[in-house]
Amino acid sequence: MGRILAVNMRNSVAVGSNNGNLTRTQLLLIADGRHETRCGYAMKQELTENGIIWRRPEHLPAWHPKKSGELKTPTPLDLTRLRKDVLPAASMMEEVNEVTQQLLSLKFARSSEHSKVEKQDVLCQIRRHKYDCGSIEARIGMLTVKIRRLQDKMFVCKKNALERVHLQETIDRRNKLLRKLRNHDYKCFEWLIEKLEILHRPFPDPTERRSRKRSLRKLVQLYGKDLQEKRLAEYQEALEKKKEPFLKEKTETLRWIVETEASLGVPISVSVPGEETEESDTQGR
Template sequence: MNSTRLVRCVTFVSVKRYFRLVNNKRFSNLLSVWISCLINLRQLVLLISNFYLDYFITELFPFVMNSFRLLKLHPIKTQFREYALKSDLKIKWVRPEKIPCFKPEKSGDLETFPEIDKKLYQEDFKNCKELKTANELVKKLFTLEFAPRNETVRHYINRTSDKVRRHVNDYGSHEATIAAWTGVIRAMQESMERLPRNKIMKVQLKELIDRRKKFLKYLRRWDYKRFEWLLETLNLKYVPMPLDVHWITRKDSLTKLTDKYCDDIRKDKLEKLKLQLQSEQPAFLEEKIRILEFIRNEQKSCNVEVTVHQDEIDNVKRRLDDLKEKVKQLNQEEI
């Protein structure tokens, strides 16, 4: 028997059983009851749904929308978390300008590349004997005015190194090396002011500043007196690397500004309270003198041990006189 014939037989048997059940009166009555129950249930569900829909439209929906309005929420818009601090105070924060590490403010150079006298001879010809008897035009050709800029930088480096050399031929000590690098750094810083987009020079300048800082750190560790003398001679400031790097953020800055603002308000209120108490102090001392004298007289009249002595009253009177004199002097100074 193939599959198609099998399906036909099963279908025929199922239909035959269904009609046999329908012809049964008991089953037909039960089926009619179930159908009527389903119809009534459907009508009940429709009635309830219509009632709640009317209630939602007339009563609940306005209440929900009013709640959203009071809470300043939007029923459709998603609420995102706001990370930044929004203060209602009139505090304005401006992000500080970032200072590059090759600037003198960060590198520790307290002076810039100076103006060099252009009438000086170049380094290779400053001890030349022939120039002493040469023509003025020839002498002028060998000055720094007609030389490339690296000759001017070289002259400044030698002049800076001469201040800290241990002897004439000292070119390898830490002091001479730091002095030579300082001259190069200041010359490159001046060039960076004119050519801020020179990336190669910028990288070289950063590396040279770090190298000089490393030498200064070594000298500071092993010979602190020479380290201080070198900084004073070259007009440098040692800026070590910070232990904890604190990034400047808007939230932290606004928090600090808010704390400062609150501290200022607190100080102003305390200052006003202090002035108010100082103005009320003379009346308070006069009242204190009157009460102490009254207590002393009452104790004497009642033949009771006197607890308020005359010295206490005299001290209060002396304080009152000093206070009045100070107030008088302040008034004269204001006038």
């Protein structure tokens, strides 16, 4: 503990106010000055010397918005809005007093009332007609609202296993519906994911495992590929630089051959590239 405190004093700028978010291992690594080069995994020195360092991706639970493909975070509702069941009598609200208005608004309403209003807002954008709540688009829209609300709840209380399972099932049901819609009505599917801001991506191979050894092998392959491309580009550049002096030397040599052959009275066997065209032009005229 004493060591960690000493770290905080030495690296007060680096750690700062985020001290609470760092783990003990991370703090110890900062203390040793190794936090940038080493992540706590054993790696061969030949690899680390060449800058091949594996950084393990942060584990995200399956219900996380980044995994389920939510591109939009839910915006807080206007609390002065009326509850959904009071909406038919909205014109009469001016006649009642302020306390009643507040009681019938979302300010003192339950969470489920907020959800109903959110669903209504989404349905207004996507439903086919005013009574539509069973078409595949409407169902996906309502499930999306439900997922985003449950995800907000999960961030507050991560140990609520019942809610977590419920959320995961809802996400899976929506993914199934999205795949079905894509197969049957591709254009509508594209319109819907654009409206609801959902990222639709394929599910990874369930047998695939994330391991240090395999990841390092892939990184070495990428490093080799980059190195190959870089060296080929350098070699090409060097050849391009040699091109001009070589052509100049070639022209001079050819001209010397032409002149020597002309002086000896022998038929000319070669032609100088630049001068040949001029001669042919003059002959043509």
